[in-house]
Amino acid sequence: MLRAMLRLGLAALLLCGAACRPDPSTNPSDGDPNTPNAATDGAVSTPGQLQQVELHRAGAGHTANIDLVAVSSNGKAAASRDQIGGVRLWPTLDGNVEPIPIPERGAQAISVETRKGGHVVGIVDAAGGGKIFSVDAAGKVEVTGEMPPFQPLFELQALPGGNRFLALYKDHSVALVDRKGKQIAKADERRFRPTSLVLGKDGKSFVAVLKQSTGNSAELQRMRIAKQGDALTIERVGSPTLVNSTTQLVSSTLVVSPDTKRAAWAARPSGAAWEIEVGDLTSDDPPSKFTVQIPTHLTPNLGFVGSNKILASGNDGTLSWLYDLERESTHPRTASPQDFVNQGRASMVRGGTQVSGHGTWLFVHEVQRRKHRFLGYRAFQTQSVALSPSGEHVAWSYVGGPVFVEPLTGSGNATQLTLDPMLAVFRVRFFDDAHLIAVGSSGALQLIEWRTGAVVAESGINGSIRTVHFEPSRSLLLVERHNNDARLFELSAKGVGKPGFSDPFVIADQAFRTGLLAKGIDGNDQAVMWSLDSSNRMRLYTMKHLRSDLSREGTEALGKALPTGSVAPLAIDQRGRRYGVRWNGSRMELFVQTGEQIVTAVAPAGDVNQIVPSPDGRRFLAIHQRGNNASLSAHDSKTLEELWNYSTGVFNNEVVWSRDGRYVGIAANTGAAVLDGDTGESVRQRCGLQFGAMHSPPATAFGGLQVRSLCEG
Numbered sequence: 001m002l003r004a005m006l007r008l009g010l011a012a013l014l015l016c017g018a019a020c021r022p023d024p025s026t027n028p029s030d031g032d033p034n035t036p037n038a039a040t041d042g043a044v045s046t047p048g049q050l051q052q053v054e055l056h057r058a059g060a061g062h063t064a065n066i067d068l069v070a071v072s073s074n075g076k077a078a079a080s081r082d083q084i085g086g087v088r089l090w091p092t093l094d095g096n097v098e099p100i101p102i103p104e105r106g107a108q109a110i111s112v113e114t115r116k117g118g119h120v121v122g123i124v125d126a127a128g129g130g131k132i133f134s135v136d137a138a139g140k141v142e143v144t145g146e147m148p149p150f151q152p153l154f155e156l157q158a159l160p161g162g163n164r165f166l167a168l169y170k171d172h173s174v175a176l177v178d179r180k181g182k183q184i185a186k187a188d189e190r191r192f193r194p195t196s197l198v199l200g201k202d203g204k205s206f207v208a209v210l211k212q213s214t215g216n217s218a219e220l221q222r223m224r225i226a227k228q229g230d231a232l233t234i235e236r237v238g239s240p241t242l243v244n245s246t247t248q249l250v251s252s253t254l255v256v257s258p259d260t261k262r263a264a265w266a267a268r269p270s271g272a273a274w275e276i277e278v279g280d281l282t283s284d285d286p287p288s289k290f291t292v293q294i295p296t297h298l299t300p301n302l303g304f305v306g307s308n309k310i311l312a313s314g315n316d317g318t319l320s321w322l323y324d325l326e327r328e329s330t331h332p333r334t335a336s337p338q339d340f341v342n343q344g345r346a347s348m349v350r351g352g353t354q355v356s357g358h359g360t361w362l363f364v365h366e367v368q369r370r371k372h373r374f375l376g377y378r379a380f381q382t383q384s385v386a387l388s389p390s391g392e393h394v395a396w397s398y399v400g401g402p403v404f405v406e407p408l409t410g411s412g413n414a415t416q417l418t419l420d421p422m423l424a425v426f427r428v429r430f431f432d433d434a435h436l437i438a439v440g441s442s443g444a445l446q447l448i449e450w451r452t453g454a455v456v457a458e459s460g461i462n463g464s465i466r467t468v469h470f471e472p473s474r475s476l477l478l479v480e481r482h483n484n485d486a487r488l489f490e491l492s493a494k495g496v497g498k499p500g501f502s503d504p505f506v507i508a509d510q511a512f513r514t515g516l517l518a519k520g521i522d523g524n525d526q527a528v529m530w531s532l533d534s535s536n537r538m539r540l541y542t543m544k545h546l547r548s549d550l551s552r553e554g555t556e557a558l559g560k561a562l563p564t565g566s567v568a569p570l571a572i573d574q575r576g577r578r579y580g581v582r583w584n585g586s587r588m589e590l591f592v593q594t595g596e597q598i599v600t601a602v603a604p605a606g607d608v609n610q611i612v613p614s615p616d617g618r619r620f621l622a623i624h625q626r627g628n629n630a631s632l633s634a635h636d637s638k639t640l641e642e643l644w645n646y647s648t649g650v651f652n653n654e655v656v657w658s659r660d661g662r663y664v665g666i667a668a669n670t671g672a673a674v675l676d677g678d679t680g681e682s683v684r685q686r687c688g689l690q691f692g693a694m695h696s697p698p699a700t701a702f703g704g705l706q707v708r709s710l711c712e713g
Helices: 002-019 543-547 552-558
Strands: 043-045 050-053 066-071 078-082 087-090 100-102 109-115 118-124 130-136 141-147 153-158 164-169 174-178 183-187 196-199 205-211 217-228 231-236 241-244 254-256 262-270 273-280 288-292 301-305 309-313 320-324 329-333 347-350 353-358 361-366 371-379 382-387 393-398 403-407 414-417 425-430 435-440 444-449 454-460 465-471 476-481 486-492 505-507 511-516 527-533 537-542 578-583 588-594 597-602 608-613 619-626 629-636 642-647 652-657 663-668 671-676 682-686 689-694
Touching: 066 109, 066 347, 066 353, 066 361, 078 109, 078 361, 087 118, 100 130, 100 141, 109 153, 118 153, 130 153, 130 164, 141 174, 153 196, 164 196, 174 231, 241 262, 241 273, 254 301, 262 301, 273 309, 288 320, 301 347, 309 353, 382 652, 382 671, 393 425, 393 663, 403 435, 425 465, 435 465, 465 511, 476 511, 476 527, 486 527, 505 543, 527 543, 537 543, 537 552, 578 608, 608 652, 619 652, 629 652, 629 663
Parallel strands: 183 231, 382 425
Antiparallel strands: 043 050, 050 414, 066 078, 078 087, 087 100, 109 118, 118 130, 130 141, 153 164, 164 174, 174 183, 196 205, 205 217, 217 231, 217 241, 254 262, 262 273, 273 288, 301 309, 309 320, 320 329, 347 353, 353 361, 361 371, 371 689, 382 393, 382 663, 393 403, 403 414, 425 435, 435 444, 444 454, 465 476, 476 486, 486 505, 511 527, 527 537, 578 588, 588 597, 608 619, 619 629, 629 642, 652 663, 663 671, 671 682
16 A cells, blocks of 8 residues: 555656746746756656756855855856855856855955856955955865955955956055955055945956945046056046935945946935936036836845946835836836845846845846846755765755765766655665665655665654664664664565565663664674663663563663763774763763773863764764854774864764765755765765756745855865
8 A cells, every 4th residue: 555655656756847847937048959957957757766867066055145246247157145154156147057165254245257267256354354266167166365464455356357356455545466466556545545346347447436424425436457568557537426325325226337437326215216316427417317116115226237228126026127228218127036034235237147145045137138047956954864885876865855866976967766755754874785775754664776766665663763773784774763762674675585674673671872783792792782771771682682572571681780980882883892972080081992991082072972983993983062063073993093073064964984984974954975084075065956047936045044054164
């Protein structure tokens, strides 16, 4: 019956895969069938219960709502900052390349430009210093220039071409610098005090904004980078233009045309609309005016589309309006996304493209083409990670989402297992290279031939699952419930006896900590499992014990109290070593006990709450929990020497070793990673899955986790 229900559910899912695809208007190809669509292409249904999916190059989405955006001069790339300071580069705005984390926290200002072979990102850091990041076509990020914070900056604006930057210092001087931050030219006039710069598209002209000390007024001064002999200079062009408004003048309410000859600003509300003024920066003529239908309790976001059109948008979900200055006509355009959390003016129009933050997603509006899309991740929170015995594949399981298996190194398509959504996968484990064990949060068990999607066997227990252990040498699966009892299954696959799960052995000893053994413990070679209860009584179980249907009294009799003075271990590896943390009278120390021999060392911190030994016993991981932040350190089991450490930024859902100890897998709500077991270096990351474009905003865009992504390093 269950198998039939699963088949029906899977058939419905496959039908939905064909009928429930995103709107084709998200395709930036404008209908060209030869251009890939990021929202749909790369996923090809195959007979059975799986799909072969071409995953994007791994990146990382935002884990908090976006509050600042910058757009390149050609409108093809963007950079964004979120409310906890994370910065991302969006190399393309078509949904084909995932956002790349820029290793800088708390940026005060950001800019971005495309350049041959990649991108550059200019950042004013939290201390006021400048940093220039170069990102190549493969996504590698490196710092190519730094400007010290003892000369603090307002802005560091990347010029078109990405080879030079304009730096606006807090002493109001303006400098032209190269990609290393080295000064090329400088303008420093007395009583000339610009507070922001707006760049033209030619890479030479720009406008300096000089805000007045009182009211919502400013002066706009055209400027240019000119050549005098062999030297470059920064000089004024013409006389300044005065701007007056009833609202605060910021980058989204005071904008300049790409040729720097015009400026537009939100002047005042007028009835049920807003009056927009447009000034000619090349003459002393008074500004022209037009109105747009934007509610007066909002302040419109403005942006030039080319030199002759202005886009005006609200942030309440009402329509945007494109005003043609030459024809004096107004045309409706798609609504800018509604701002539910008062993100501020996270919006910019440049290169004919409007880019806005929408929670953790990015809204992209190609104004002239009348196309829009939302960019982000459909699945983000990783529940479980598993590494195949050969070390060739990794399986990712996502909260409320799919299970993917992909090559651990190199490239290649991933296999998406279209499992019954009612399974609610909680943990995944490789039985062998061909089979995957999926454990549902409520106790469902499946043994899956993952390359074909065939469900080889299924079983289950009744109750909420706490954790899962698998011991490959004996093919034993231990599933713990939150009720402090467990089930032990013997497993086999095709060609190994009768495929499937044995009837479960019930372990009812109220243990809060359990584990499996490969070669016994304390001289008991037949022991296959250990448990530790809240009264510090340890029990060792053999298969003979389990098959005898132990009574409650028999289970109690197996318990042996830990020797006086012994500290309860946090973990026991599959070879019988005990690992833990204890107080030595002055400080916390780690210990590893093998039989009667104990090795100790001062703990790197007093907040170790979990230890994860490698299956080969050579190393172990100490998990450090500090409030909402978590990190882990790797140690040698013989010397307890710290080998490396890694900050995950958030409490881990799971930390596992590969069977040979080569890799460490980490699953967390902010993504997943596989690390090299020897060095701690990242081998593969998946901080977000199913990246792409959607025509309509997702319901999950807001309410980010407000913690740093695991992939930010």
